[in-house]
Amino acid sequence: MIGIFKSMYITFATMLRTPVTIEYPAKHRDVPQRDRAFPILLWDKEVDEPFCTGCHACERACPVECMTVTMKDNPLHADEKSTRRKIVDEFWIDYGRCMRCNICVEVCNFEAIAMNNTWAGHELSKFDRNDLVLDLQQLLSQHKQDKIDAWVAE
Amino acid sequence: MVQEHELEPETVDIGVNMGPQHPSTHGVFRMVLTIDGERVVDVEPHIGYMHRGAEKLSESMDYRAAIGFQDRTDYLAQFMNEQAYCMAVEELLELEVPERSEYIRVILCELNRVTSHLMFLGAFGIDLGYFGTSFTYGFRERERIQDIFEEVTGDRLMYAYFRPGGLAWDVPDNFVQMVRDVLPHTRQGLKDLDLLMTQNEIVAVRTKGIGAMSAEESINWGLSGPLLRAAGVDWDLRKDKPYSIYDRFDYDIPLGSHGDLFDRFLVRLEEARQSLCIVEQALDQLPDGPIMPEKMPRRLRGPEAEVYTAVEGARGEYGVYLVSKGGDKPYRLKMRSPSFCNLSALRDMTVGSYVADAVAILGSIDIVLGCVDR
Amino acid sequence: MLALTYDVGNIWLDSLLGVLALVALMTVSALMLIWLERKISARIQMRLGPMRVGPYGLLQTAADALKLIGKEDLRPKTANRWVFELAPFAVFVPTFAALVTIPFTRDWAIAFLDLGLFYVVAVTGLAFVGFLMAGWASDNKYALLGGMRAAAQLISYEVPMVVTLVAVAMVAGSLNLSEIVLFQNRIPLFVWQPLGFFIFIVAALAELERQPFDIPTAESEVVGGPFIEYSGIRWSMFFLASYTSLLIYSLLGSIVFLGGWEWPLGTEAGLWLQILLILVKTSLFIAFFMWVRFALVRLRIDQLMSYCWKVLIPLAFLQVFLNGLVLVYGWPDGFLLLTSGAGLALAMYIIYRAVDTEPRELRMVPARGGGSSAQAATVDATGSG
Numbered sequence: 001m002i003g004i005f006k007s008m009y010i011t012f013a014t015m016l017r018t019p020v021t022i023e024y025p026a027k028h029r030d031v032p033q034r035d036r037a038f039p040i041l042l043w044d045k046e047v048d049e050p051f052c053t054g055c056h057a058c059e060r061a062c063p064v065e066c067m068t069v070t071m072k073d074n075p076l077h078a079d080e081k082s083t084r085r086k087i088v089d090e091f092w093i094d095y096g097r098c099m100r101c102n103i104c105v106e107v108c109n110f111e112a113i114a115m116n117n118t119w120a121g122h123e124l125s126k127f128d129r130n131d132l133v134l135d136l137q138q139l140l141s142q143h144k145q146d147k148i149d150a151w152v153a154e
Numbered sequence: 155m156v157q158e159h160e161l162e163p164e165t166v167d168i169g170v171n172m173g174p175q176h177p178s179t180h181g182v183f184r185m186v187l188t189i190d191g192e193r194v195v196d197v198e199p200h201i202g203y204m205h206r207g208a209e210k211l212s213e214s215m216d217y218r219a220a221i222g223f224q225d226r227t228d229y230l231a232q233f234m235n236e237q238a239y240c241m242a243v244e245e246l247l248e249l250e251v252p253e254r255s256e257y258i259r260v261i262l263c264e265l266n267r268v269t270s271h272l273m274f275l276g277a278f279g280i281d282l283g284y285f286g287t288s289f290t291y292g293f294r295e296r297e298r299i300q301d302i303f304e305e306v307t308g309d310r311l312m313y314a315y316f317r318p319g320g321l322a323w324d325v326p327d328n329f330v331q332m333v334r335d336v337l338p339h340t341r342q343g344l345k346d347l348d349l350l351m352t353q354n355e356i357v358a359v360r361t362k363g364i365g366a367m368s369a370e371e372s373i374n375w376g377l378s379g380p381l382l383r384a385a386g387v388d389w390d391l392r393k394d395k396p397y398s399i400y401d402r403f404d405y406d407i408p409l410g411s412h413g414d415l416f417d418r419f420l421v422r423l424e425e426a427r428q429s430l431c432i433v434e435q436a437l438d439q440l441p442d443g444p445i446m447p448e449k450m451p452r453r454l455r456g457p458e459a460e461v462y463t464a465v466e467g468a469r470g471e472y473g474v475y476l477v478s479k480g481g482d483k484p485y486r487l488k489m490r491s492p493s494f495c496n497l498s499a500l501r502d503m504t505v506g507s508y509v510a511d512a513v514a515i516l517g518s519i520d521i522v523l524g525c526v527d528r
Numbered sequence: 529m530l531a532l533t534y535d536v537g538n539i540w541l542d543s544l545l546g547v548l549a550l551v552a553l554m555t556v557s558a559l560m561l562i563w564l565e566r567k568i569s570a571r572i573q574m575r576l577g578p579m580r581v582g583p584y585g586l587l588q589t590a591a592d593a594l595k596l597i598g599k600e601d602l603r604p605k606t607a608n609r610w611v612f613e614l615a616p617f618a619v620f621v622p623t624f625a626a627l628v629t630i631p632f633t634r635d636w637a638i639a640f641l642d643l644g645l646f647y648v649v650a651v652t653g654l655a656f657v658g659f660l661m662a663g664w665a666s667d668n669k670y671a672l673l674g675g676m677r678a679a680a681q682l683i684s685y686e687v688p689m690v691v692t693l694v695a696v697a698m699v700a701g702s703l704n705l706s707e708i709v710l711f712q713n714r715i716p717l718f719v720w721q722p723l724g725f726f727i728f729i730v731a732a733l734a735e736l737e738r739q740p741f742d743i744p745t746a747e748s749e750v751v752g753g754p755f756i757e758y759s760g761i762r763w764s765m766f767f768l769a770s771y772t773s774l775l776i777y778s779l780l781g782s783i784v785f786l787g788g789w790e791w792p793l794g795t796e797a798g799l800w801l802q803i804l805l806i807l808v809k810t811s812l813f814i815a816f817f818m819w820v821r822f823a824l825v826r827l828r829i830d831q832l833m834s835y836c837w838k839v840l841i842p843l844a845f846l847q848v849f850l851n852g853l854v855l856v857y858g859w860p861d862g863f864l865l866l867t868s869g870a871g872l873a874l875a876m877y878i879i880y881r882a883v884d885t886e887p888r889e890l891r892m893v894p895a896r897g898g899g900s901s902a903q904a905a906t907v908d909a910t911g912s913g
Contacts, residue, residue: 036309063223
């Protein structure tokens, strides 16, 4: 019977402690700076164009093949505003396939892609899985609006 | 005159299909029980519902990219799998892992062992019949450790943090302090679970003498990890085939004597405590320095060779067998998953017990279906 | 409820009002009990519990009930239609009928029966038929297992329950619940009959199918047992019945063993004090039942049966025997307390002995590093740095 009383005691003792849970959608715990949600593209504010040159490095390295990139000549380079000769034309990332392994960030030579580290990157419930395929503008919008706190991996 | 046997009602054994959608099969495991009343006459395990071809997929991509699949095999002890894989690649490529990386790997692996065992202790309580109490006790502390993992790696479950040669990036500056802050909480959680279950008479009648395996049987079935040690076999890869830097720490390896459910429970509880000891020692000794070797090749190209490395995972020996025919991809990658080998002994443990015991025995093996099916 | 104390004059109207009052009581109390259980479980598990609907989530169960009413009433194609659909009523009606005779205060009850105790026990004992029907008709093997377990468990634990209540009735000299309460206006019965009290609590836990005896509905084994194929309003009727029987057994326990609405030591209690007393005593039982649910694991079916037939029933008869001795020879009540207390100790001792409680020692094999670990580390650290 002693063990049963011990069980009763410990359940009573924990009843008096403060709860550890929070009301999630109403309150969010802070996500750490290194949090990896989903990859997004970064926006070069000085030149007003994406960092990405469309070099396909991430596309080749991606283990689950969730990315599609195309490249074009940079019009701003012709005007000599930008040093990038080529620039990304179209970019799709299928968040439904992405397994958030961070490899695209590591292989990128231009630090043009980063993992979203905000709550907005996690709460992505959609009714249609096709809505999870994000195009270039959607991928850039997060950083354009200064919503992310870019933590570029070493 | 009626014969006696004619008076006896005719009974039939019924087959009960437990799983793949059953709350206590720990994922998508299916066992077909043949039961006579409440007695289990036969059990037939069916696996493969979660087969994702991780081994084959790993063969089609380079050594770095395949790390992600290691997290997804045994998704409760991810760091150990990553370490086994990275050790295999390091041995193949003859990379020297820096001291600091080794220490961080050990700290994270041992914390990971604690989270895995906390998960087991909680889920085992549920299998025995707790209405979530043990589960939340375990998860409460598991979440705190996962917060550390998230701070370090950026993800709560699929870390992808170890790299062949070292780590993806260095730990944050307050890492040591964070871990030290969490250790008392974890000890408290283990103490709560201890108080809740160890001496409880009902737990005792449900676990003592149930599903017992002798040391000889355990070895014959190829069990490893806590199951083997609960049967009293002194075999822990950390001690017997020291890998990484495990030969630098002082700790005890708990051994059971009966090999039943209760011993498995106790062994895991004590192992979690010993892991915390290792973490404390490693934190004391954590050196500064680089995290990746200095001459790290940009593309990992292996020579023609075969390597097998194994770590003492939370469930047993997790091994990676790697065959390379040159190039940046493995020719063959085989994972020796402890869950799969331990699960093979299910029939021997279960037959003859009750339906309720079958559930508890399956829980005590602590299978992870991602690890069984890969 | 006040209508119950006045004579309306028309017997049909009177009974209609009584039934309505009971239905209201059942519904409200079940809603509150579910909320309470969720809150208690949450606090034991250091969670918050329902917080969103209403203040502190008070309306959460009402919202759930609305959802359940709106759900489709599913029936498996191979189920036996009539048995399947009638099973919830077969569980629900006995609990409802048992509530009729339970007095809430000295003057408040739907019906004061002279055989009240007998009636309550007889009627609640019928509930297993519903579980068996549900388990059999669902055409599901889990449900079948659960239904069989329920039948075995409920019938078995009916026996010690009845025998302890007989022991109480012997001492009180009546089967009328009001008179049993009146008998305890000085000292409640649990003081004189701790063994009977203990057996009552255990048997009530088993009758309620709560941990450690939730074997018929075991979530991790038979996934809800007889309820597995039910959904929507039929499922919620099972739920309503189970929480109403929680209320009934708590009320019965507080009336029979804790002295119901009577203040101990013979003080006359007013109406409001009576209500408060029975509320507090019932709440004690309810809180205990809920607390136990989250502190203990489930027994196995064979252990459950042997515990009932080998431990509880002999001890219950021992209680009856002791009461008989006291009644026949006129020995003082103190003798009853002593012997019954000794019986309780015996019960605890049996549990202690039957279970292998010997603490197991793990063999610790030390794994020690080859050299001094700290030294090796510093050497390596300087070497790499």
